[in-house]
Amino acid sequence: MVVGKVRALAVCFDTLNDSNAPVFSGGELVSGRVLVDVAGDVRVRSLAVTARGVAKVRWTESRNAAASTAYTQNYTEEVEYLHHRDVLIGSAEERDEEDAAADEGGVTILHAGLHELAFSFQLPQMALATSFEGKHGSVRYWVKAELRRPWMLPVKVKKEFVVFEHIDINTPLLLAPQAGSKEKTLCCWLCASGPISLSAKVARKGYTPGDSIQIFAEVENCSTRVVVPKAALYQTQTFFAKGKGKEIRQLVSNLRGEALAQGKSQSWEGRVLKIPPVSPSILDCPIIRVEYALVVYVDVPGGLNLSLSLPLVIGTIPLHNATSRTSSISISSSGSASTWAGVAERPEGGPLSGAGSVSVTLKRGKSPTIHRWMRIPEMLFAHESERANIFGGKRLTRTSLDALKHECVHMGGAKSTNDQFQRTTSRLF
Missing domain, CATH: 2.60.40.640 (Immunoglobulin-like)
Structure with a gap:
């Protein structure tokens, strides 16, 4: 009797992203196929897939216990994020059994050709660590397939996949x-x-x-x-x-x-x-x-x-369109305006030029809040060229900035108008 041969064992993921790379996040379904290419008939006791996700660190340090005694201290630690096992061929009772005996029962015959066996599992609904490779540690996720045959060494293959724990930079803290x-x-x-x-x-x-x-x-x-x-x-x-x-x-x-x-x-x-x-x-x-x-x-x-x-x-989730924000602060000069949305992001264009005026633009006709008023001096202080143009070339010092802050707090509490702010800046500068 001619014994068949396993020519290849491979793991392939079903990916839906544009790059065709196996990238997933917590709670998502991971699916794929185990490919087994055999020449002739092959007797298989079991084919199992194991999914693991592990963060691991390791480094060593040299220590001196005495003048002539030295030793090495090892530092290791491990955190497991994922452990899932599924049997594609074989009975449930054989999930963890070693192939110690060549029993005629419980054996599956794979005929010559390519065989595809599907697998799937769901990543835990928790904060998974993002895949990472560092000098003293790593975070890795992988699927391992193991084919066992009677009286023969097992055939193994392992393939890694990437996990991203998404960080949305559109939160108030990160904005x-x-x-x-x-x-x-x-x-x-x-x-x-x-x-x-x-x-x-x-x-x-x-x-x-x-x-x-x-x-x-x-x-x-x-x-x-x-x-x-x-x-x-x-x-x-x-x-x-x-x-x-x-x-x-x-x-x-x-x-x-x-x-x-x-x-x-x-x-x-x-x-x-x-x-x-x-x-x-x-x-x-x-x-x-x-x-x-x-x-x-x-x-x-x-x-x-x-x-x-x-x-x-x-982060992993990029900045959304700035137009979705509810308010803006603009500095206008000689009829043109340069808008800073929400957190006063500077546009790509060059600095403003010419003599200008400070104005606060709010949607729906709302008056500036105290918070909005207090942010104006800091933004002006951070932009040398704009404040030089706005205040006719006069330098905005820390002393005048504090005075402007005080006036802005007062005006914010009184729901002051833009004209009041103009008069205040003119008086201070």
Whole structure:
């Protein structure tokens, strides 16, 4: 009797996306087929598929117990997100039995040719960790098919699929602007130079791969050194095991400004930093975290840099159409208007030019709220070119900004009109 041969064993997924890649999310149905190509008749005891999803971390550290004694400490941890097993050929009683005996009963004959056996399972309705490959850990999902035959070694094949835990950046938290400011004074023994000041702002906290981050920043150099403003997007991978953490920081993209001599200043009016294809943020996995931060900093030769870190979240669901928002703030100049929707996102065009006026535009004729009024000064302060044009070239200092804030709070509480706001800005400037 001629014994048949298994020529190939493969796993194929049924995918419906445009890229034809096996990509799924929590709660979705995963389906596919196991392909078995045999030459001649093959006696099969069982064919089972097992789906697994595991987050795993591992790293080692060297320790010194005494002056002449050293050892290696291993740190490992594992979290299981998925474990599903199904038998495609064979009885239910043989699901977990080892093929220890070649019993004539319970054997299925596969005749020569290609055989397709369908499988399906549903991903858990829970927050699954996004697929990820890092230096000290990973999150992987896969399906393994195992074909067992009497008196022969099993044939196995494994194929991975991708899981995305979706992050929608259209939530209020991720649409909120991120801003900050810092100042430092350089010292050399008993002599101190003037301060270096830095302020930076981005339109929102949430972005997706391929987006462009528009950076608005101001740097003023009153020190005696030549400094350079820069910006960089960093990814931080943090791995946890046995109560200890291991952190890896990687540069994603960066940009460089012009060198600043003593007494000079520089403004970034929407300098663009593009986000390359990167892994989304992982925030809910107990042993692996992937976080992002935009670091705007001043490179100080021979000294510590002045650095400002703005935390960001890289999501999977991109920004919706800005026209769906309910209100807008616009700065109009010489009859033209440039609209900032919701969180004051700057359009692609250049800065406004010519003498202009500040106006607040609200839909349905509603009066500005206190919150809206209080946001106007900060937005004006963040845009050097616009405020210079709006206020006839006069500089909007922090002192005048605080005064304008106070007036805006008063007007917001009194449901003031745009004309009242115009009169206030004219009086203050």
